[in-house]
Amino acid sequence: MICPACNLLIPEDSRYCKECGNKLEATVDDHEALSNKEKAEKLYRDGSSLYHQGHFDDALKRWEETLELVPDFQMTHYYMGVAYYDKGMLSAALECFKKAEAANPTSPAVHYRLGMTCYSMGLLPDSEFHFNRVEKMIPDTAQIHYRLALLHQKNAKLDDAVEELRRSLEISPTFARAMYVLGTVYFQKGMLKDAEDALRKVVEISPGYVMAYYWLGQVYFHLGNMQDAVKAYEQTLALSPQFTAAYYHLGVAQARKGSHEDAAASFNRVKELDPMDSSALYHLGNSYVHLGLLDKAEEVLNNAIKLNPENTDAFFLLEKVGEIKRSGAMEY
Numbered sequence: 653m654i655c656p657a658c659n660l661l662i663p664e665d666s667r668y669c670k671e672c673g674n675k676l677e678a679t680v681d682d683h684e685a686l687s688n689k690e691k692a693e694k695l696y697r698d699g700s701s702l703y704h705q706g707h708f709d710d711a712l713k714r715w716e717e718t719l720e721l722v723p724d725f726q727m728t729h730y731y732m733g734v735a736y737y738d739k740g741m742l743s744a745a746l747e748c749f750k751k752a753e754a755a756n757p758t759s760p761a762v763h764y765r766l767g768m769t770c771y772s773m774g775l776l777p778d779s780e781f782h783f784n785r786v787e788k789m790i791p792d793t794a795q796i797h798y799r800l801a802l803l804h805q806k807n808a809k810l811d812d813a814v815e816e817l818r819r820s821l822e823i824s825p826t827f828a829r830a831m832y833v834l835g836t837v838y839f840q841k842g843m844l845k846d847a848e849d850a851l852r853k854v855v856e857i858s859p860g861y862v863m864a865y866y867w868l869g870q871v872y873f874h875l876g877n878m879q880d881a882v883k884a885y886e887q888t889l890a891l892s893p894q895f896t897a898a899y900y901h902l903g904v905a906q907a908r909k910g911s912h913e914d915a916a917a918s919f920n921r922v923k924e925l926d927p928m929d930s931s932a933l934y935h936l937g938n939s940y941v942h943l944g945l946l947d948k949a950e951e952v953l954n955n956a957i958k959l960n961p962e963n964t965d966a967f968f969l970l971e972k973v974g975e976i977k978r979s980g981a982m983e984y
Contacts, residue, residue, distance in 0.1 A: 688721040688722055689721075689722055689725075691721050692718045692721040692722040692725045693725075695714045695715070695717050695718040695721070696714070696715065696718045696725060696726065696728060698714045699711040699712070699713075699714030699715040699718065699728075699731070700731065702714060703731065703734075703735055708735045708738060708739050711731075711735055712732055712735050712736070715728050715731060715732050715735075716732075724755055727752065727756070729748045729749070729751040729752040729755065730748070730749065730752035730756070730759075730761065730762055730765070732748040733745045733746075733747075733748030733749040733752060733765060733769070734765065736748060737765070737768070737769060737772075742769055742772055742773050743773075745765075745769050746766070746769050746770070746773065749762060749765050749766045749769060750766070752765075753766060758789065760785075760786045760789045760790050763782040763783075763785040763786045763789070764782070764783070764786050764796075766778070766779075766782040767779045767780075767781075767782035767783040767786065767799060768799075770782060771799070771802070771803065776803055776806060776807060779799075779803060780800065780803050783796055783799050783800050783803070784800070787800070792823055793823070794820045794821075794823040794824035794827050794830065795820075797816045797817070797819045797820035797823070797830075798816070798817065798820045798827065798829065798830045798833070800816045801813045801814075801816035801817045801820065801830070801833060801834075801837075802833065804816060805833065805836075805837055805840075810837050810840055810841050813833075813837050814834065814837055814838075814841075817830050817831075817833060817834040817837065818834075821834070826857050828854050828857045828858040828861060828864075831850055831851075831853050831854045831857065832850075832851070832854045832861065832863065832864050832867075834850045835847045835848075835850035835851035835854060835864070835867060835871075836867055838850055839867060839870065839871060839874075844871050844874055844875050847867070847871050848868065848871045848872075848875075851864050851867055851868045851871065852868070855868070860891060862888055862891045862892045862895070865884050865885075865887040865888040865891065866884070866885070866888045866895070866897070866898055866901075868880075868884040869881045869882075869884035869885040869888060869898070869901060869902075869905070870901070872884055873901065873904075873905055873908075878905045878906075878908045878909045879909070881901075881905040882902060882905045882906060882909065885898050885899075885901055885902035885905060886902065889902065894925060896922055896925040896926050896929075899918050899919075899921045899922045899925065900918070900919070900922050900929070900931075900932055900935075902918045903915045903916075903918030903919040903922065903932070903935055903936075903939075904935060906918060907935065907938065907939055907942075912939040912942040912943050913939075913943060915935070915939045916936060916939040916940060916943065919932050919933075919935050919936035919939060920936060922936075923936065923952075928959055929959075930956045930957075930959040930960035930963045930966065931956075931960075931963070933952045933953070933955055933956035933959070933966070934953065934956045934963060934965050934966040934969065936952045937949040937950075937952045937953040937956065937966065937969060937970075937973075938969060940952065941969065941972075941973060941976075946973055946976060946977055949969075949973050950970065950973055950974075953966045953969055953970040953973065954970065957970065
């Protein structure tokens with residue numbers, strides 16, 4: 653190395669210059685700092701490798717060791733926040749992302765992660781603040797308009813949600829999630845035909861989008877189109893056979909069509925998946941009544957009332973079943 657006082661070449665491990673006597677403690681400190689930086693770089697890389705292998709705890713340990721050596725090393729706080737977020741430890745993630753923000757206040761990635769974490773914690777104003785920061789840094793980003801739309805939907809600002817989703821889809825017309833949320837917002841606004849159009853586009857873009865088929869079923873049901881509602885719920889269940897709510901609504905739509913045998917099969921499936929669903933038992937009892945299976949109807953209606961003593965529909969139908977059995981009449 654070079655002595656900073658006399659500019660002569662001296663051994664790398666020197667503590668003073670033999671030519672001019674200059675003390676080199678500061679230079680030694682520089683060497684130690686360089687050594688720490690090299691160690692930190694290795695620990696940081698090891699942590700990144702462990703994270704990508706799914707070993708989050710080991711990755712976090714390496715990154716903590718990185719920060720012990722170099723407290724402000726690169727984006728270590730940021731990646732620790734990502735790991736904590738993936739582990740569901742949102743408070744720890746938020747703390748790390750705030751430290752990353754202090755070190756990198758103009759980083760879009762940091763503000764995006766802060767927005768995501770605050771949203772997951774229910775800190776909606778903070779989430780909106782950070783997503784708006786990203787939008788100013790990187791205008792016309794479909795993902796950010798989508799995230800802002802979710803915030804507006806959660807705050808019941810449905811017109812604002814529609815506007816953000818339209819902007820998102822102008823940028824990325826095949827963004828299936830944005831199109832799906834647009835369909836659900838239209839449904840909330842009572843704009844059923846618009847909801848149908850949006851959800852149909854979703855399944856064109858992404859044929860395996862389970863929830864889009866489910867909400868198409870809801871749209872058709874509210875339009876009074878039971879035939880298409882049944883088809884949509886059946887498509888939902890073809891993709892997700894354990895989807896209890898889809899079986900429930902399928903049964904209701906089948907009953908509205910007068911297909912009580914099919915409806916009973918659907919409500920029995922709900923009973924298998926969720927034995928505590930009192931409402932499904934009421935509808936099952938109703939289907940049994942229509943099929944003339946009064947003893948079965950009594951059994952499930954009594955169970956419905958045991959599960960929920962406030963299920964007045966089940967109570968009144970049970971009374972009706974008793975009247976039918978006493979009179980011997982089968983009309984219902």
